[in-house]
Amino acid sequence: MEAYILAVLAMAGIYAMLAVSYDLAFGYAGLFSVAHGAFFGIGAYAGALSMLNLGLPFPLALLAGAAAAGLVAAAIALPASRLEGDYLIVGSLAFAVICHELMLNLTEVTRGPMGIPGIPPPSLFGFDFDTPWLQLLVILAVLAVIGLVAWRIAASPYGRVLRALKDDPTALEAAGKSVRRRKLEILTVSAAMAGAAGVTYASYVAFIDPESFIARTSFVIIVATVLGGAGTLWGPAIGALVIWCVPEALRFAGIPATLRGPLNEIVYAALLILIVMLRPEGIAGRRRLRTRTETGTTTTASTTTPAN
């Protein structure tokens, strides 16, 4: 039972990294990409291969995975930063599909559908983090670093520029801030964080194959982010925890294993619809736009103060 709970928490931690990093691009900058799962995969493969083939220690593999995902994202974002709204969704989906195909078919590198087994657990100065508790510790440490960087970005003046970018790119450009540069930067950083999550994941599960990085992966990240509250950082982390606990609840509800897979998808979709209908700002989201009555009160109040 203990190992089981630790495993759920470990996956929740890894998806919290993904949701938090996705929130920077989606929740703050308003960039609706569906390629986050692909960057997760690029990081996982780069990390796994650099550990197995180059013998890199885990911390360096972590950086290698982040760098690989970040570089690919930067290369993709150069043209993609011209895309907006629906076009960015379609463009990023195409990219995600291409990535999945490459993972399947570049068999000399990725071994295709056979996947890459035997990825070593995290180690530091010869000490292996090979028990469930130690692995969870590593995941939480990586999550803490990603969370700290994301918090700095979001809370700094840079985060304010990102929120303005989401609100009105034309007005931001008129205020002297290059929209393309910000899009490029935040897509790169967000992807690099997903890459680090990928390395952590590869090292945790010890085996990766292309099926872990399909469009569904991106979809789960998006659900976690929206559910938790886009644009809040810690909300998406909570969303990731919820997303990993709900299927486990189904397990205990006595639903047969053959039904649980498809039922998961239905539950995710239902959660997404419910949250969008009932609490669009998410679990942690704060209502920033006041309701009509509140605005009315404010207007009345401000007329009593002398104008100017």
Added chain:
Amino acid sequence: MPEVPALRLHGVRKAFGAAVVVHDVSLDIRARATTGLIGPNGAGKTTLFNLVAGVVAPDAGRIEMHGQPLLGLSAAARAARGISRTFQEIRLFPTLTALENVMVACQGNRGERLGTAILRWGIAAADQRRVQARAEELLAAVGLAHLADRLPTELSYGQQKRVGIARALATGQELLLLDEPAAGLDPDAVRDLAALLRRLAGQVGTILLIEHNLELVRELCDEAVFLDAGRVVVAGPPAEVLEDPRVWRAFMGL
């Protein structure tokens, strides 16, 4: 030697598909003066603003600020050189407070660099304090210091327009482009606006404003330009331009 104009347009032309919106416009805007751009709807006034601000590129012609060519520079690069603007539809950032709307437009904030934001907390915090003080000063200049923490939806239309002006002042003050600052304001608010713009005229570089309120143009502007169907019809001192029969015909339907 004639002085170099703040803004020079030479043979500027812009068409959207078959519709030619700006026809070979050549125009000098006098430095350190307030110029009013008037004309009926569809005359190409806002398109002219967009051409100067770099939002749209001209099909032909040159645009220079203080003798330096602007073509090829992005809107952000032009803003960084001191060309700032307000929008007819205001376009404040709806999820940012009034103060944040102004702060985000301040230039040279090192905390807005990604690396500094992540790693150099001290610098980011110092610049944040500096920029906040500057933004508070500008909000006070437009008379909104007491509403700094309000969201745009909690402000009246006239107050939102003032935040827009403060945001433009934060962006740059070399050339201020104001798109219909008085539109939608009641007479009291127009009077306040006139007082504000007169104050600004002594402080900022050059002001170019689009306005339908001809009384305001007469009162505020050193120069007026009448634009009709994408062409400059008459330009000169407001008293003369506003008495021109062609202007009367356009505005009165005579």
